[in-house]
Amino acid sequence: MKREKWGFAVTGHGRREHSRARRATISTPHGEIQTPAFIPVGTKGTVKALAVEQIRDSGAQAVLSNAYHLYLQPGPAILDQAGGLSSFMNWKGPTFTDSGGFQVLSLGVGFKKTLAMDPGEVTADDVIQSPKLRLAHVDDDGVTFKSHLDGSMHRFTPEVSMQVQHQIGADIIFAFDECTTLMNTKEYQQIALDRTLAWAHRCIAEHQRLTNERVGKPYQALFGVIQGAQYEDLRKEAARSIAALNFDGFGIGGAIDKSALSQIVSWVTDELPEDKPRHLLGIGEPDDLFRGVESGADTFDCVAPTRNARTSAVYGPSGRFNLTVSENRTAFSPIDENCSCYTCTHYTKAYLHHLFKSKEILGSTLTTIHNVHFTVKIVDKIREHLDQDNYEDFRDDFLARYYSSR
Amino acid sequence: MKREKWGFAVTGHGRREHSRARRATISTPHGEIQTPAFIPVGTKGTVKALAVEQIRDSGAQAVLSNAYHLYLQPGPAILDQAGGLSSFMNWKGPTFTDSGGFQVLSLGVGFKKTLAMDPGEVTADDVIQSPKLRLAHVDDDGVTFKSHLDGSMHRFTPEVSMQVQHQIGADIIFAFDECTTLMNTKEYQQIALDRTLAWAHRCIAEHQRLTNERVGKPYQALFGVIQGAQYEDLRKEAARSIAALNFDGFGIGGAIDKSALSQIVSWVTDELPEDKPRHLLGIGEPDDLFRGVESGADTFDCVAPTRNARTSAVYGPSGRFNLTVSENRTAFSPIDENCSCYTCTHYTKAYLHHLFKSKEILGSTLTTIHNVHFTVKIVDKIREHLDQDNYEDFRDDFLARYYSSR
Numbered sequence: 001m002k003r004e005k006w007g008f009a010v011t012g013h014g015r016r017e018h019s020r021a022r023r024a025t026i027s028t029p030h031g032e033i034q035t036p037a038f039i040p041v042g043t044k045g046t047v048k049a050l051a052v053e054q055i056r057d058s059g060a061q062a063v064l065s066n067a068y069h070l071y072l073q074p075g076p077a078i079l080d081q082a083g084g085l086s087s088f089m090n091w092k093g094p095t096f097t098d099s100g101g102f103q104v105l106s107l108g109v110g111f112k113k114t115l116a117m118d119p120g121e122v123t124a125d126d127v128i129q130s131p132k133l134r135l136a137h138v139d140d141d142g143v144t145f146k147s148h149l150d151g152s153m154h155r156f157t158p159e160v161s162m163q164v165q166h167q168i169g170a171d172i173i174f175a176f177d178e179c180t181t182l183m184n185t186k187e188y189q190q191i192a193l194d195r196t197l198a199w200a201h202r203c204i205a206e207h208q209r210l211t212n213e214r215v216g217k218p219y220q221a222l223f224g225v226i227q228g229a230q231y232e233d234l235r236k237e238a239a240r241s242i243a244a245l246n247f248d249g250f251g252i253g254g255a256i257d258k259s260a261l262s263q264i265v266s267w268v269t270d271e272l273p274e275d276k277p278r279h280l281l282g283i284g285e286p287d288d289l290f291r292g293v294e295s296g297a298d299t300f301d302c303v304a305p306t307r308n309a310r311t312s313a314v315y316g317p318s319g320r321f322n323l324t325v326s327e328n329r330t331a332f333s334p335i336d337e338n339c340s341c342y343t344c345t346h347y348t349k350a351y352l353h354h355l356f357k358s359k360e361i362l363g364s365t366l367t368t369i370h371n372v373h374f375t376v377k378i379v380d381k382i383r384e385h386l387d388q389d390n391y392e393d394f395r396d397d398f399l400a401r402y403y404s405s406r
Numbered sequence: 407m408k409r410e411k412w413g414f415a416v417t418g419h420g421r422r423e424h425s426r427a428r429r430a431t432i433s434t435p436h437g438e439i440q441t442p443a444f445i446p447v448g449t450k451g452t453v454k455a456l457a458v459e460q461i462r463d464s465g466a467q468a469v470l471s472n473a474y475h476l477y478l479q480p481g482p483a484i485l486d487q488a489g490g491l492s493s494f495m496n497w498k499g500p501t502f503t504d505s506g507g508f509q510v511l512s513l514g515v516g517f518k519k520t521l522a523m524d525p526g527e528v529t530a531d532d533v534i535q536s537p538k539l540r541l542a543h544v545d546d547d548g549v550t551f552k553s554h555l556d557g558s559m560h561r562f563t564p565e566v567s568m569q570v571q572h573q574i575g576a577d578i579i580f581a582f583d584e585c586t587t588l589m590n591t592k593e594y595q596q597i598a599l600d601r602t603l604a605w606a607h608r609c610i611a612e613h614q615r616l617t618n619e620r621v622g623k624p625y626q627a628l629f630g631v632i633q634g635a636q637y638e639d640l641r642k643e644a645a646r647s648i649a650a651l652n653f654d655g656f657g658i659g660g661a662i663d664k665s666a667l668s669q670i671v672s673w674v675t676d677e678l679p680e681d682k683p684r685h686l687l688g689i690g691e692p693d694d695l696f697r698g699v700e701s702g703a704d705t706f707d708c709v710a711p712t713r714n715a716r717t718s719a720v721y722g723p724s725g726r727f728n729l730t731v732s733e734n735r736t737a738f739s740p741i742d743e744n745c746s747c748y749t750c751t752h753y754t755k756a757y758l759h760h761l762f763k764s765k766e767i768l769g770s771t772l773t774t775i776h777n778v779h780f781t782v783k784i785v786d787k788i789r790e791h792l793d794q795d796n797y798e799d800f801r802d803d804f805l806a807r808y809y810s811s812r
Contacts, residue, residue, distance in 0.1 A: 354479065365455075
């Protein structure tokens with residue numbers, strides 16, 4: 001399906017044997033993204049605590065918002081009326097939305113990291129009738145879930161997700177998938193995978209209908225999502241079957257154990273076509289970014305830099321540390337002497353320590369600027385060093401310093 | 407006492423009969439202030455939710471912080487080590503600190519607007535011994551009070567206030583005063599006034615000692631504070647006796663009933679010398695700014711614009727309104743079409759409505775930028791129209807529009 005101003009071009013590769021790393025350009029109606037790229041998360045249409053110039057000045061090329069959150073508040077119709085997400089939040093660059101698949105299952109059930117659903121035990125009626133049961137119910141047609149805001153009941157199907165994401169109007173949207181956990185059985189992973197594949201077909205059909213009938217936005221690129229947990233056969237099967245469909249790119253999803261990240265992403269990218277972009281969902285710790293790039297992923301998003309920032313945890317040259325530790329009371333130097341971000345060029349750790357101790361809003365703004373800049377910069381430098389053919393030296397240097405205190 | 411780079415020059419006056427309005431320039435080591443001027447409050451060394459460029463871009467010429475808050479957190483020694491308040495918070499312009507007099511009595515006693523102390527009933531021992539008694543005890547030597555943060559006991563005397571304010575290092579500091587309420591008897595107001603005058607002498611002596619011994623900062627200008635509640639004789643007596651001392655300028659303090667503002671400020675300014683600046687403490691609602699200027703005050707500070715902003719209350723061309731009212735859900739226009747602030751030129755009310763509904767930090771930042779800009783701009787325009795000799799037309803126009811919905 002032809003999209004307005006959509007494009008993807010691979011412009012380089014990692015030179016070492018076994019490296020799947022690549023350089024590419026994603027073109028969208030709202031601008032280009034040079035990849036590899038880290039995309040900060042702006043859950044509710046704002047990268048928490050930052051004005052759009054502060055996002056831009058941190059070096060970010062795009063923003064990823066969550067369809068689930070925007071669906072609940074302000075509601076997709078408002079975003080549609082505003083001219084789409086980018087216009088609503090006044091962000092001049094490209095935007096992504098995820099499908100809501102992860103949030104309806106994780107926030108809907110009220111678990112933070114672990115999705116402990118057992119579809120055999122809970123019915124949609126149970127969810128609706130029991131006010132205390134904070135669960136979501138998955139069936140072959142979709143997911144019934146409770147709002148984490150007010151407990152009201154909602155239902156997402158592949159069609160609803162597409163309609164919602166069309167109204168929100170991001171440049172890159174994702175197919176609605178069932179996100180499982182590492183705790184589900186392999187049998188259940190297979191069931192979820194079959195369901196995700198069936199939903200992928202329905203997402204493409206609905207996306208096509210919305211686009212053709214001009215109900216939706218004509219420019220949106222749709223990415224299929226590849227699940228399969230920690231199983232090689234499932235991941236490869238999922239990659240092959242999703243790749244066979246008419247998607248514009250791919251998301252690699254699911255809970256992934258850190259130690260298996262390279263392995264799992266490599267299984268998937270080996271099966272994916274070279275000429276379409278690959279987004280690794282929810283990954284953003286420094287070491288994981290290197291692993292993701294080497295395994296052939298192009299873009300990454302993660303709440304870690306922004307969420308950590310608001311708890312006063314910042315990324316220093318030799319690892320993450322907390323600004324509120326008492327030695328920072330009198331530390332009249334920046335978080336990182338060599339960092340060029342606004343925060344490091346204007347404020348000391350002592351001042352930031354004071355802002356967090358005083359519960360001042362400005363503390364979160366300044367640490368978010370730094371952490372986003374730091375994370376974006378890692379991937380910027382990865383691009384630069386891939387171009388200069390000295391990527392591995394940069395990586396080894398960076399990781400040795402950053403994790404020196406481990 | 408000669409101060410480094412300190413200066414004050416009156417450059418113009420209101421032309422109408424009975425107008426006490428004047429144009430002037432205050433010079434400080436950190437820059438000039440064109441008066442009349444509204445000075446935003448940065449209680450804890452940060453104008454809440456704003457980075458320093460955002461303060462500057464809002465048009466603010468200076469910032470006023472609270473000695474009481476900075477004394478408790480991070481502590482004055484930290485500010486001293488940082489090179490003073492301006493350097494600590496990276497604000498390039500002039501700074502003020504108030505003396506702590508108002509806060510030790512208002513926050514210390516746990517009342518918000520009303521100071522309901524009865525010095526006859528509560529002793530310092532009562533305050534120290536009763537954990538539930540959130541009171542301050544005033545005696546002739548100073549004030550014993552509890553921290554509003556952790557209930558720990560502290561004591562401010564005129565000497566302590568001077569020492570603390572020297573360490574904090576603002577350009578303009580205030581003498582330690584006893585702030586009363588409208589509820590105190592006239593007899594008590596007289597007692598408080600005598601005390602404030604005795605403390606004024608001690609503040610000058612301590613300020614001189616700190617400056618001469620180079621323990622303190624050599625550049626700080628000290629303003630005496632004029633109290634006297636709603637009584638003409640007390641206000642005039644206070645103004646004359648404080649004016650007779652060697653202060654660099656004056657603060658007009660105390661709880662002032664809105665309807666009596668012009669009257670009270672005029673009583674005081676009639677007694678004050680022409681060649682020293684006058685700061686009206688804690689005043690910042692639009693109509694009060696006009697009244698203050700006409701009564702001969704030069705500078706103003708108030709938490710209203712910033713505090714209102716964080717509750718989503720913003721200043722529009724025809725009055726204050728709340729962004730969270732439901733009609734703003736789909737209001738795709740700025741707070742004020744004619745406002746040139748960053749918020750109004752970049753974001754819609756619908757987006758701000760969403761940010762507040764979502765409890766997003768950016769909401770407070772954007773409304774604070776607007777409210778500060780709006781308030782600063784009123785006084786900027788007052789200056790401009792005083793210069794053009796059409797001040798009254800501007801005032802009548804502005805007030806008719808702003809309060810049209812009353």
